[in-house]
Every structure is written in C-alpha cells, then in structure tokens.
Amino acid sequence: MALVDLSSKRQWREVKWDPPPEPMTKNIAFQKTAAQSSNYSEGGIPHCAAYAVDGNTDTDVSHRRCSYTNNAAASWQVLLDDHRMFNISRIRIYLRKDFWENNNGLQVLVNGDLCVPVSGTTPDWLHGPVTNPVDVTCTHVMKGNNVTITISGQFLTLCEVQVFVCSDGWFGSDCNKQCQCLDPSEVCDKETGYCRSGCAAGKHGPGCQQDCDHGHYGVSCSYTCGQCSGSSDCQKVNGTCTQGCQQGYSPPLCKVCNDRWFGTNCSKQCKCQNEIEVCDKTTGSCTSGCRAGKTGVGCQDDCVQGQYGINCSSTCGQCSRSSDCNKDDGHCTQGCQIGYLLPLCKDCVEGRYGVNCSQQCGSCKGDSPCNTTTGVCMLGCTDNFEEPYCKSCVQGKYSVNCSATCGHCKDGPGCDRSTGHCERGCLPGYAPPLCVKECGDYTYGLNCSGVCSCLNQCEVCDKVTGECGTGHQNTTTTTPTGTASPVKADDTGNATDVRFIVVCCLMVLLLAYSAVVTTLNVRLRRLQALSKAELEKQYMSLETPEESSAYDVISIQGVTNDV
Structure with missing residues (x-):
C-alpha cells in the first residue's frame, strides 16, 4: 500500500x-x-x-x-x-x-x-x-x-x-555453489568451497566444482573411462558407460571383455568347441578345445588347405577344381570332381568305384549299383556277363552287350569277347576272323587257306576237305596203305589254278552277255517291222495330194522315224 x-x-x-x-x-x-x-x-x-x-x-x-x-x-x-x-x-x-x-x-x-x-x-x-x-x-x-x-x-x-x-553444504558470495566433498558429512568452507577430505568422486578444481576431464572419472579423477560406445564419455562418479559399450566389452564400465570375446580391444570372438564356454579373455584359450574348422592360439586360425573338422583332423574330399572344403563340416561348396558324391565328395556316385572313382561299374543285374570300393555287382550280372565284375562276356559270347555268339573257333568256343575274333583261327571250312561264315567258293580248309583243284574247274570243292566230285586235276598217288588218294596241287601251283578258274568264269559271262545282246536285237527288228506295217495301213485310209502317193508319205514317215 x-x-x-x-x-x-x-x-x-x-x-x-x-x-x-x-x-x-x-x-x-x-x-x-x-x-x-x-x-x-x-x-x-x-x-x-x-x-x-x-x-x-x-x-x-x-x-x-x-x-x-x-x-x-x-x-x-x-x-x-x-x-x-x-x-x-x-x-x-x-x-x-x-x-x-x-x-x-x-x-x-x-x-x-x-x-x-x-x-x-x-x-x-x-x-x-x-x-x-x-x-x-x-x-x-x-x-x-x-x-x-x-x-x-x-x-x-x-x-x-x-x-x-x-x-551447510553451500558456499560462495551468493551461496549458490554446493559443496562437493568426498566426505558427505563435511561442511566445506562457505567462502571457497574447500574440503578437507578432498573432492567428491567425479569432481576436481577450486571448490571441487569442475567435472573430471573427458575420459576420466572417480575420486581425484584418477580413473580412466572404459570403451564406451562411439565417442561418448563415461559417468564421472562411477565410470558407467551410460550409452553402452563398444563391441566386445562388458557393461557397465566397458573395461573387460564381454563373455566370449577376448584380446586387444576385445575385438576377437571366442571359438570354443563348447559354444557356451567363456574363453580366456586375454588369450582366447578354450578348455574344451577349438571348434570345428579352427586351430592355433585363441582358435582364430582356419584349418590349412585340405583339412577340416575338430582339431583339423579330417581330410577334405575330392572337391571340384581343387577348391577347398568348408572348414567346419567338410562340405565341398563348389561341387565334386567327376565320379564323387556330394556333399563330402568322398564316396563314389552310383555306377562308379575304385581309386578316385575312376572306374565304371559293369553290367550289374537290374541296373543295381556295384560296390563303390571293389566294383563287385552284389546282385549278380546281366545275362551273358561274367561275375563278379560283370564287365566281360562269358565264354562263347561277345559284343558290347554280350549278345553275339562266337563263331567256329579252333581249339574251343572262345573268341575275343569284344570283337568276336577267333584268336587261334577258325575250324576247317570257316573264314576268319569271326569264323561264322563258310569258306568262299573254290577255297577250303583251315582259315580257308586251301584252293580247290577239281578236274571241272568250275566245280566248288568240299569246304572242309577240299574233295571234288569230278576228281582232282593231278593223278592219284598211292598212300602207304595202298589206297588211292587225290594228289592236290602244291602251293606253288595254287595261284595259277585260281587265275585259270577266273578266266574261265569271265569267258562264260562274256558268252552269256553276247547271247542276251543278240536276242534283244532280234526282238527290236521285229517290233520295227510291225510298226511299219501298221503305219502303211493307216496312211492307205488317208486322202493324199494328187502329186503324192501313199507310198511317198509312208516313205517320208519312215525316214522321219529312222531319224
């Protein structure tokens, strides 16, 4: 008022x-x-x-x-x-x-x-x-x-x-500054803020009014902050990283590695065989050993080329293009070499066996697989194939599917099981190499090496013995037993006899050809005569110019036809 x-x-x-x-x-x-x-x-x-x-x-x-x-x-x-x-x-x-x-x-x-x-x-x-x-x-x-x-x-x-x-607890000219003494029961100097017990954690400087510098905390700011997330600072009293830790560090102080992390800056992850084990946070050592695919100090190294698994004790399979397998489970991620079975590429695919799966199974019965190690067809062979591998034909059979029968081979029924050739030659009367067909005409004997020498040179002799129904060209000789036997031409006369026979046959063919030609000429002349008579008959019925006779017309026509 x-x-x-x-x-x-x-x-x-x-x-x-x-x-x-x-x-x-x-x-x-x-x-x-x-x-x-x-x-x-x-x-x-x-x-x-x-x-x-x-x-x-x-x-x-x-x-x-x-x-x-x-x-x-x-x-x-x-x-x-x-x-x-x-x-x-x-x-x-x-x-x-x-x-x-x-x-x-x-x-x-x-x-x-x-x-x-x-x-x-x-x-x-x-x-x-x-x-x-x-x-x-x-x-x-x-x-x-x-x-x-x-x-x-x-x-x-x-x-x-x-x-x-x-x-109590405040100081300064305006009493607007709060005491920051280490002993919370102490009353600081009300003019300067001085504390006999020292500054509270996180404070320093005159009157204990300044926060610790960046990266420090605690009593007298004597502690260093941990690995706080990003560039954030820690809490100045107790060092807690309020925004979390960098990867690998354990909150709240972010000074020690998090479980399953170790090493400088906690940058390495534990690789223990027991996945819940906490490895040594300095060395990374695992009491359970390294997990599959890892080796070395701290289990940080991959298995060497070609090895995988626990302690790197397993060997990779036959991976494609010499690529390495997965170090954990051995899988060939880029496929197998030819003949091997995914994923490990250690077993042969169906139909192959042996070292490097390089051999192909034989003709197993019902297309069943063979043993991938030995190649034996466990259920037997397809018809005409020889057990246990079913790769070759049984004796007396040949060809790709062993469906063909060997010919009349000398010294038994066996022939080459691929080609069918009789390796020791044919029985008398059959032609090599298959010994299926009989000897050609005018030949006989083993491998058809003999040439007939019949009196009738066009006669075909017996293809096994060479006997001739008309007798042989040479005189008979008396055997030691007194019986007569034909004397066969010796080998030096075989070539001459064959040439003579060929000439005879050619002469016969020539005579036959001449007879055929003569017959055809006779028939042709007859046809021409009949044709001319028929034409004359036709022109007789036609009107012709006064100056031309039917004979002239026919003659002209005949000339035309001849032309």
Whole structure:
C-alpha cells in the first residue's frame, strides 16, 4: 500500500515480504544477543534491541515489535557468536513503515568494518520511493561475528534484522555453489568451497566444482573411462558407460571383455568347441578345445588347405577344381570332381568305384549299383556277363552287350569277347576272323587257306576237305596203305589254278552277255517291222495330194522315224 508522510510530503511504499525457504542460506542473527545505544520508551515500556532479532517482521511500531533508540549517533548491534567467525555479505533490514526520513545516513558494519554496498542495494533516502525491507549486499564477503547498524540521527528504528550466511553444504558470495566433498558429512568452507577430505568422486578444481576431464572419472579423477560406445564419455562418479559399450566389452564400465570375446580391444570372438564356454579373455584359450574348422592360439586360425573338422583332423574330399572344403563340416561348396558324391565328395556316385572313382561299374543285374570300393555287382550280372565284375562276356559270347555268339573257333568256343575274333583261327571250312561264315567258293580248309583243284574247274570243292566230285586235276598217288588218294596241287601251283578258274568264269559271262545282246536285237527288228506295217495301213485310209502317193508319205514317215 502507498502511504504519505505529512511532515516531509515524500511518498514511500511498504512491501509485505515473506521470503520462501532458501536452502542455500540461513539467518544467523535470529534470537542472538542484541544491544543498542539507547532505548526509546512509550508509557514506561522500552523498545528493546532484541525486538529486531525475534523473527517478527511487523513494521508497525505501535505493535511494540521493533527496536527503537532515542539519542544522537544511534546504533544497534547483534553478536552472532562468541568465537566463530562468519563470511558475511548479505543483510536484510525491516524498517518502520513511517517516518522514513529518520533512516538518513544508515550504515552497516561487520566487526567494525563498513559494508560497502553494491550499487542499488541501499535505500536512496533522498530520491524516490524505497522498497521495504531493504537488502544490503556487500561488495565483498566480510569475515566477522557481529553486525552493527548506525544512523546520523537519534531515532533508529529496526523492526527485524536478518544476517544471511550460506547453509551447510553451500558456499560462495551468493551461496549458490554446493559443496562437493568426498566426505558427505563435511561442511566445506562457505567462502571457497574447500574440503578437507578432498573432492567428491567425479569432481576436481577450486571448490571441487569442475567435472573430471573427458575420459576420466572417480575420486581425484584418477580413473580412466572404459570403451564406451562411439565417442561418448563415461559417468564421472562411477565410470558407467551410460550409452553402452563398444563391441566386445562388458557393461557397465566397458573395461573387460564381454563373455566370449577376448584380446586387444576385445575385438576377437571366442571359438570354443563348447559354444557356451567363456574363453580366456586375454588369450582366447578354450578348455574344451577349438571348434570345428579352427586351430592355433585363441582358435582364430582356419584349418590349412585340405583339412577340416575338430582339431583339423579330417581330410577334405575330392572337391571340384581343387577348391577347398568348408572348414567346419567338410562340405565341398563348389561341387565334386567327376565320379564323387556330394556333399563330402568322398564316396563314389552310383555306377562308379575304385581309386578316385575312376572306374565304371559293369553290367550289374537290374541296373543295381556295384560296390563303390571293389566294383563287385552284389546282385549278380546281366545275362551273358561274367561275375563278379560283370564287365566281360562269358565264354562263347561277345559284343558290347554280350549278345553275339562266337563263331567256329579252333581249339574251343572262345573268341575275343569284344570283337568276336577267333584268336587261334577258325575250324576247317570257316573264314576268319569271326569264323561264322563258310569258306568262299573254290577255297577250303583251315582259315580257308586251301584252293580247290577239281578236274571241272568250275566245280566248288568240299569246304572242309577240299574233295571234288569230278576228281582232282593231278593223278592219284598211292598212300602207304595202298589206297588211292587225290594228289592236290602244291602251293606253288595254287595261284595259277585260281587265275585259270577266273578266266574261265569271265569267258562264260562274256558268252552269256553276247547271247542276251543278240536276242534283244532280234526282238527290236521285229517290233520295227510291225510298226511299219501298221503305219502303211493307216496312211492307205488317208486322202493324199494328187502329186503324192501313199507310198511317198509312208516313205517320208519312215525316214522321219529312222531319224
């Protein structure tokens, strides 16, 4: 509300001020010992100095809750403590609500030293309205245990005086800095924030107000952060990586490898045979041994070329194009060499057997497979094939499917089982090499090597013995037994006899040809005669020009026909 002082005609205003709780500061003047230069009395009742520290901020003097002096060079003082010194910089004064001019020349002293107020924090008694209460803030913190207020006049009226210092746990000129002591029960220096126990974890510097530098944490910032995710920093008190760890590290500190990771920067993954085993986080060693396909220190190396499996003890199969197999299970991912069976390419495909599966099964019965190692047809052979491999024909048979029968071979029924040739020649009367066909005409004997020598040179002799029905050309000779036998031409005369026989046959053929030609000529002439008679008959019935006779026409026609 606004009031007017009738004696001075100056306007002033009173603000009812009940500050909210301020945990950072406390009033150390409350109910402390106070004294003043004199006591003003009304009706025999004095306005004591203690009324200014009783906690009542009523500014109406008539309610007798304000201190009041009554002599020149008036002063008022409060003793804050007998021994302890305080850091003092803020004083709040509640003045009486009237007679404002009595406050001219008001000063505040701390242990006798003048508190030089910051500009704008003391009442301008001569110019303009003043807010009540009056906050006085010293330009610097003053150390002391008593506060004195003086005026140049005789009537000093103080309804309440509050001296603020930092609450325990706070410090600084504005008490806006919180203590950061390692011992949480310690009260730091309320001016500097110094802690006898040292700074709390995560803090350092003057007054322990600075956070640890990037990458450090803990008491005295003496610990190094772990491998936090990305470039994030750890929590400054306990080192926790709040955004997680880099790959391979274990939260919350991210300093040790996560389970199943090891090595520098935890960058290597365990490769143990027992998948749930946690390997040594330094070396990667596994008590269960390395998993399939891995070997070496820390089980980080693949099996060498051509090996796979546990301890790399298995050998790869016949993979295609010399490619390596899968190191875990031995599978040939690019296929097998010809004749081998996926996925390992170690067994022969159906129909092949032997080293490198290079041999093809024979003609097993019913197209059944043979043994992939020995090649034996377990169910027997197709007809006419010889057991146990069923690759060759039985004796007396030949050709691809052994369906052909050998000819009349000498010294038994056996022939070459592929070609059918009689390797020792044919029986007498059969022609090599198959010995199936009889000897040609005019030949006889073993392999048809003999030539007939019959008296009738066109006679075909017996193809086994060479005997002739008409007898032989040579005279008979008497055998040791006295019987007559034909004397066969010797080998030196065989060629001459054959040539003679061929000439005879050619002469016969020539005579036959001449007879055929003569017969055809006779028939042709007959046909021409018949044709001419028929034409004459036709032209006789035709009208001819007077100058031409039918004979002429026929003659002309005949000439034409001859042409």
